[in-house]
Amino acid sequence: MSIALASPSFARPTVLDISEMLLLGLAWGASFLFMRVATPEFGPVALVALRVAVAALLLAPLLRGVWRHPDAGRWWRPVLMLGIFNSALPFCLFALSALSLPAGFSAVLNATAILWGATLGWAIFGARLGGVQALGLLLGVSGVVGMVAHKLAAAEPTAGLPLGVGAAVLATACYGACAHYTHRHLADAPAPLVAAGSQAAAALVLLVPGGLAWPVHPPSALAWGCALALGGLCTALAYLMYFRLIRRLGAGRAMTVTMLVPAFGVMLGVALLGEPLTPGIVLGGGLVLAGSALVLGVWPRSARRAPPSQEVSA
Template structure:
């Protein structure tokens, strides 16, 4: 992996980690659904401009159904759930919960598509979900306004990401990644627009909140997608997925620096266990038996 690839990966992790910070800042004023509608709308406009410049606009035709499925499962619903969760839990905590997505992806691939799951990956799933229990140990209250339901919502969002990545793998073969990203953001915007209009807040929205949602749409969604798909094409999915391990680090860091969020012991321990499980469940870390070579003298 070249220095440029490493820098791209760090930038991508920093942008995706910052998305939880920007959501936490903007969601109290916008509300979860209007905030995400604006986010995906901005991203869609940005990506449409890019795809027009690259002369790939015609490739969007004939794929309405898969784009709609991806727009729903990979953007509209999970983005809204994470936005809602940041009303009650910290940006860093939400970023750590987001890191469970590869665990769900591996589990869904095994159950839905009968993909082979070696014992080491099964162990990784067990370790990862054990980490989730540790992480939630301080959020077990499910009283109205508590962090329990918010954390479960974030976990369900990660579960939807796991479905989306498997759906993409099995239905979007041969489609350019930029086309997939653009189409999914367009359909997500169209689906969310009527709900956003209905739920649009009566109060005026501050400049700070507007700047946060613009940053979400342009940097944390559109530009992040471009970085992600460039890495995917240049270094492959196995190496690109390593960005998952960096997102919680940036999410926690941005939350602590700009929102004075605390970093709890369960967050550190649970997050570390989750990432260890993810590394095993996704095959990033593996142990291969080595044959002992013998030689005659």
């Protein structure tokens, strides 16, 4: 295989890794609430252009002197591809889906990224899925469905529903493919470089479209606050952690964070929107956490890291 979801070729998860995954799940869970509030006022393209521009500005100091690195010449193309297909395009697709889908619904669909990662990893990159990790995926997906079943059942069919669902699923397919692409082409690149460079690339790509789509009526202070939070917390800080996790743990295990996003999305809905906390949510959240633990994988402490020549992700 190139990479299994719990391959001993990668580092064993530490307390810091798990803490970062929880924080990442919280940040990305909140992002669906922020998009739901801000997208109607900014529009999908303008909001995402602002989001990546804020992230790029915050991360810009990390790019200082990077072009003097001996490997910079082979890094810039993958970073550009990542900016387009892991940020600009999926961010716009999720913002588009926010116009017609509830935040919880979008958070559920976001969890399919790990399924795309496993499927594309097997179909394209030669990855294998162990039995324990397959069970973890099953538990995690079952937990996601059970946790938000009331949201899905209550969602009223609208003309925009198929478009919203299709956009969200296509976005998660981008995430699944890019996780493997990142580890294959940027495994030895510093996480700050990948995070900063990809957001700078996304900002450059969306500069003109975002300007053309800028709203005629000034957005409210609340919408501005949500947009800035999307850029700072949910993008700049989040991607620093995410790319570090991919480099340390591999694409498959890093992507298990997507199974935590719906849990945090539902909890934020309960805390901020007054949504009821049902037994199904509690049980589903437990299954999500259990499934994430299985996909993370536990192997003997004596397992050693594979030689660099064998260490290919995908």
